[in-house]
Amino acid sequence: xxxxxxxxxxxxxxxxxxxxxxxxxxxxxxxxxxxxxxxxxxxxxxxxxxxxxxxxxxxxxxxxxxxxxxxxxxxxxxxxxxxxxxxxxxxxxxxxxxxxxxxxxxxxxxxx
Numbered sequence: 001x002x003x004x005x006x007x008x009x010x011x012x013x014x015x016x017x018x019x020x021x022x023x024x025x026x027x028x029x030x031x032x033x034x035x036x037x038x039x040x041x042x043x044x045x046x047x048x049x050x051x052x053x054x055x056x057x058x059x060x061x062x063x064x065x066x067x068x069x070x071x072x073x074x075x076x077x078x079x080x081x082x083x084x085x086x087x088x089x090x091x092x093x094x095x096x097x098x099x100x101x102x103x104x105x106x107x108x109x110x111x112x
Contacts, residue, residue: 056105067101069108079104
């Protein structure tokens, strides 16, 4: 085997490895490899960053929507919303948060 043949084999192996990695990345980005398909009982509806490693997230679980405070150490339930449509109506725009939610969020942030 000559040096050109060895180089050709190495280049071919590197190319095959790159194709496999690109395919895995594409599958992950498209969501095709996720188990459960469209029948998921847990969905992330919205999230908002509050700073360094802290978020408020609205998660839909079966028949309830939960407002969660998420940090790198823990997850706290801030409020439970009734099941229903999302907070944004395409004709009227986003609805204002209820006073109960605002108060619960303020209490949760003051505990920190």
